[in-house]
Amino acid sequence: MRVRVLFFGVLKDLAGKSSDSLDLPDGALVRDVLSHYASEVPRLKESLASLAVAVNQQYAGAETQLKPDDEVALLPPVSGGSGEADGRSHYASIVRDAIDTQGVLDHIKRGEDGAAVVFEGVVRNQTRGRRTLYLDYEAYEEMALQQMESLAERALKQFQVRDVALVHRLGRLEIGETSVLIVVASAHRAAAFDACRWLIDTLKRTVPIWKKEYFEDGAVWADGEPFPEEIPRGNSVVKGSPEPNRASK
Numbered sequence: 001m002r003v004r005v006l007f008f009g010v011l012k013d014l015a016g017k018s019s020d021s022l023d024l025p026d027g028a029l030v031r032d033v034l035s036h037y038a039s040e041v042p043r044l045k046e047s048l049a050s051l052a053v054a055v056n057q058q059y060a061g062a063e064t065q066l067k068p069d070d071e072v073a074l075l076p077p078v079s080g081g082s083g084e085a086d087g088r089s090h091y092a093s094i095v096r097d098a099i100d101t102q103g104v105l106d107h108i109k110r111g112e113d114g115a116a117v118v119f120e121g122v123v124r125n126q127t128r129g130r131r132t133l134y135l136d137y138e139a140y141e142e143m144a145l146q147q148m149e150s151l152a153e154r155a156l157k158q159f160q161v162r163d164v165a166l167v168h169r170l171g172r173l174e175i176g177e178t179s180v181l182i183v184v185a186s187a188h189r190a191a192a193f194d195a196c197r198w199l200i201d202t203l204k205r206t207v208p209i210w211k212k213e214y215f216e217d218g219a220v221w222a223d224g225e226p227f228p229e230e231i232p233r234g235n236s237v238v239k240g241s242p243e244p245n246r247a248s249k
Contacts, residue, residue: 001026001068005033008140009076009210010221011051014043024066030055031062033072051076052227054208057143061232073140075208077224091152092166094145099178104165108185113162115189117196121180123173127222133214137170137179140208144168147207151199159195161186166199168209179211206231 005020012018015037024032030053038045053060054073066072101120109116123135152164167181182199186192204225211222 001028001066003033003066003068003070003072005037006071006073006140008073008138008208009212009224011044011047011074011076013221014047015041022072028066029062030060030064030066030072033066034062034074037074047076050224050226052231054140054143057140057146059231073143073208075140076210076221077226078205078208078210090149091164092145092148093168094139094141094148095167095169096171097169099167099169099181101178101181101183104167104181104183108163108165108183110162110185112187113185114187115185115192117184117186117189117192119180119182119196119200120178121200123175123177123179125175127213127215130215132175133216134175135173135179136212136214137168137173138210138212139168139170141170144207144209148203151202151207155184155195155199159184159186159191159198161191161195164195164199166203168203168207170209 002021002023005022007015007018007020022033022036034048034053038048052075053062053064054075055064055066056071057073099120101118105116105118123132125132148166148168152166155161155164161184163185165181165183169177169179173179180200180203182196182203184192184196184199186195205228210224212219213222
């Protein structure tokens with residue numbers, strides 16, 4: 001059987017391509033895909049401990065059985081995530097133009113709200129003292145939108161807020177531009193603040209969006225935070241894989 005394999009972020013650079021077709025025996029598992037690329041791309045083996053895998057846009061473990069024409073995405077730690085035409089779901093959007101913070105805020109507020117908390121993630125001009133020229137964001141878009149939508153629904157239930165909106169921009173972003181926007185509307189400010197903080201912290205760890213930082217002397221993919229424990233990772237696939245580095249972003 002044949003499956004389609006997608007590479008994102010630094011894994012795309014290591015593999016030298018963004019996608020591949022892989023022939024596997026019937027009944028093959030995710031671990032067989034990982035083992036294949038660990039052998040074919042030795043430098044990828046070093047990343048197995050920290051990467052996650054999605055099958056058909058859902059996180060999957062190494063023992064997940066594959067079917068013909070499945071889409072298998074290899075995901076490094078994330079470093080996150082146009083209008084309705086580009087990918088607006090009920091609560092989440094992925095855009096390529098400038099984020100209209102005021103427009104989103106005006107759309108979400110209602111007369112019963114006592115608080116509307118706004119968070120903007122903004123492109124800064126340096127990383128650890130190294131001057132940043134601009135950033136370039138990419139995503140596993142279909143899965144990212146699903147994950148953002150799921151986070152919004154969880155926040156509504158967990159924090160009992162009235163409404164939320166999540167917007168992430170992709171492509172090239174200049175210094176000072178907004179890369180991610182979260183708006184939470186609620187009757188009470190405490191719940192709105194708590195929900196907003198939880199949303200951005202969880203989005204940055206779980207939604208498959210990556211950023212590449214461009215400097216005067218080169219470019220690198222931003223280090224991602226380790227995936228949460230509940231998301232399976234590839235470190236059990238090949239013995240001797242190193243433990244993930246706990247990098248900040």
